[in-house]
Amino acid sequence: MTDAQIKQYMQRAIKVAEKARGKCSPNPFVGSVIVKYNQVISEGWTLEYGSDHSEIQALKKAGKKAKDATLFVTLEPCSHYGKTPPCAQAIIDAGIKEVYIGIYDPNSLVKGKGIAMLKEAGIDVHYGFLEEKIRTQLECYLCYIQKERPFVTLKTALTLDGKYAAEDGTAHWITGKKAREYAHQLRSENDVVLTGIMTILFDDPRLNVRLPGNYKQPLRVVLDPYLKIPVLSYFVSISAKFPGMIITSPDNLQTDKADILRQKGVKIEALETKDGHFNLHEVLNLLYKMNYYSVLLETGSGIAEAFLKEELIDKIIFIYGAKILGGTKSPLPNLGIESIYKALYIWKTSCRKIENDVVVTAYPVYHI
Secondary structure, eight states: OOHHHHHHHHHHHHHHHGGGTTTSTTSOOOEEEEEETTEEEEEEEOOSTTSOOHHHHHHHHHGGGGTTOEEEEEEOOOOSOSSSOOHHHHHHHHTOOEEEEEEOOOSTTTTTHHHHHHHHTTOEEEEOSSHHHHHHHTHHHHHHHHTSSOEEEEEEEEETTSOSSOTTSOOTTSSOHHHHHHHHHHHHHSSEEEEEHHHHHHHOOOOSOOOSSOOOOOEEEEEOTTOOOOTTSHHHHTTTTSOEEEEEOGGGTTSHHHHHHHHTTEEEEEOOEETTEEOHHHHHHHHHHTTOOEEEEOOOHHHHHHHHHTTOOOEEEEEEESOOOOSSOOSSTTSOOOSGGGOOEEEEEEEEEETTEEEEEEEEEOOO
16 A cells, blocks of 8 residues: 555544544544555544444454454553453454554553554554644643643634723624624633633623534533522523532532532532632642543633643633724733743644634644
8 A cells, every 4th residue: 555545544443533523522533544555445433432443443444344444543442341352352353454543542541552462363454644734633631641631722702902802891792693603603612611700790601502403412511619600590590401510618618609509500619729719739639630621711810820820721711703992801811921032932823714713723832
């Protein structure tokens, strides 16, 4: 098989994997393509947690045609029993003769063991293809495994001159309808949407996904140290249907208000606070232990700045609406950077247009 063909089929596996984005956490979303006589005979993507992995999906679709075929898969096949049997054994049993793997799985349960199992069975195994693209695609999973915390994305809507609201506080709407639909898509692709109590008090957001179709709903989380959230807020009122969690201080756990919130479907967790602020590392550790590997921040400036100062934001998405407001409403007014020489640098910047709005995606560089 030529290098061009290998690249072509691995790119197809990457594209196929996108069908599982936001739908199979805490499993990584993976794509598989089975090729025989230079023809794609089947493809598969990871199904919801506890269901088939991508390799199994592709093998089932291929049936007996899988014998002596070649498999392309974006992530190393698993070799252990978890919610499902090991994919590596299924590949062996199907008679696949050759496997191309995008990247190793750093999970200690796999980490080369899947490759070793395939090789021991006499299968030709090749790995290390389109690695940068696949690592970016699986950035949330890789962060979860390697850093033992969720991957954090900051999303905010801004005018072209960088303002999140007018001087009178109005902000609906900075962006157009399609850009707002994209924001809902981002919610569906993340395990958690996190905000602070001030955003709840000022904006009364729902934080759920409101798009036509069967989209996964994220866990909606509010950092509320003093349990100030209004019982009649949108966040609380829809919590019986859309999962919601409040993180507060231990003193609030046994209060009448906490009982009322629980009755309305809100989950309440407690973390210690210092001067009314949570340790954000502890917040992420709590979510990590709950098996959430991606967090979308939809917060005001205070929490966004706190995450940045702790170097906990992995990706930034600015959605620029085609408006100019002027004024002083900067999204990060108190970040504390006083000189251009101390600016926070970003890399891997990309842009895309959504009708008349512009989405800028970038990654912070905390140490140069």
